[in-house]
Amino acid sequence: MERRYNFNAGPSALPQDVLNHAQAELLNYQQQGMSIMEFSHRSKEYQKIHDGANELLRELLQIPDDYEVLFLQGGASLQFSMIPMNFLQTGQQGNYFLTGSWSQKALKEAQKLGDTYVGGSSEQDDFKRIPELDTLQYSNKDAYVHLTSNNTIHGTQWKEFPKHNHSPIIADMSSDILSRSLPIDQFGLIYAGAQKNLGPAGVTVVILKKDMLKNIPNQLPTMLDYRTHVDKKSLYNTPPSFAIYMLSLVLEWTKTKGGIKEIEKMNAEKTKLLYDTIDSSKGFYSGTAETASRSSMNVTFNLPGKELEELFLHEAAEEGFVGLKGHRSVGGCRASIYNAVPLESVRALSDFMQTFHHKHNI
Template structure:
């Protein structure tokens, strides 16, 4: 079989060990004679998987007792609506920090439901950087402050988060959750689609501080309330059982690698390989993000011309590199180096970039 280097932005690479375990258990999970996909979500066999995933995430991320871990559906995009539905009461403001397309989309949904503000934006600079925390504009009646921790399209990432005390800080961490340690207590709510670092598509993880669960709850449709899912341990209705099973397997793999700290060290090593290829190319490759805002998860770059981009991407595809095209809205090249992307793939990409530059 041809070697494939998977740099897809999402759905993205899964650890080979996880796929092999899932394959081995696919038709007979835990001696049940059935696939985990066939089990009742009320069965003790599935409930062990479900609770195991919650417990592992709490352990790996040191999540305090006053936070609930929820498994939701609708992708991270549904959270763009659920958040203002629950928290954007009359007289309050949803305050958004814009660093890319996904934060723009979150703001767009909030505008449909209440008053909003922009705490800062880097759009005029083509989203090449992250705002200085000292320049953020707040309001005394902010319901929350929302940011996107990592920007998949533009390749920027918050290296540290602003300390916000006047309102809950809410973060969309879809593309860098579990890639590095964070202080959960800085946030009122964290949410992330699973399909980049946590598992396959189909489940969204939310980590919610308990005191926020009752906010404005009577005016929110039942299935869109965080409290509904918190009270039912994310079993209010049928959850995406196979996606949660795979999530548990990925969390087990993270623990086996040495936890989030070990994963961060490997991610830094992987990203450095590719950023060095860019920085040492004498301008042949040009990164989109400013150096102090570079993402460890999505490395965006261009060659001298768009025609050069196309030729490079064609050569990469021929050699088994998958998913290196930039997002359709911006073009160029993008290597998504999520947790499960092995260092061997990043070494191979570095070598390809060096070789292609020398011959072109």
């Protein structure tokens, strides 16, 4: 069967080379007579994978030595709770910048655990843009500042990050980590569910500045305390070993592609092609995000009318395109063009969009 054009928002496309590699080793990992899913997480075979993934992620993202790298479970959604549990103390506030559904959910969890406020938001504009840096508000009571770097539902992305020296910046980078160069040292903590650019669902990466650990209270449940996972190198309990194995293969693939700089170039080419297709349609396709805030990972757009939109999705599915329906909360269309989505798939989508436009233009 031919593979489809996968534009799913998450879980999303994985590199073909990675899938082939995993398939070849699935039943017999490195001639050991067992699947990697069957190895003990205390075995030397798995330990090599675990350590290698950590080291390669550090290399690719140029993570400084004063940061820890953790492989956790529970997705980014568990981090919504762990962050305030570990860092939001009495007398402090969590400062949240709202740019979409995921930042709203992070705020909602923090509100259950301590004092919070919204230091910046684009909700009044239906989250079609990222707030301007000079409009963001801070307080000397900030325990941390939280943002979501890329917004999968609304198709917006922070192009530049706030620089704030008084409290650590924490970022949910689930949907754009590994897609571009990052100023790691601007952040106190970065977290990312793997199922966009890092691998399959099941593992969450946390990049944590070591200085943050001194702020953690002692009464936390063991599994919800970052120090537990730092002390045990993410091996306090059985980790999602197969997901981490797949993560390691994706990191190796990223390196063979030339690392982050080359990946960023490829992503820029895909992004330009798709947005040019939208912009040149003279309103037949209309992007939902303001131009300056457009995401390079999730391209959101509408067609003139719901009936035409449904026809577009139907005909696209018949041509082998998957995942183009917008999030249920906003409707419309969305093409998620993460690292593993090849340029050829984006070209095929662009061609289909132009053909559909010419066929149905009113």
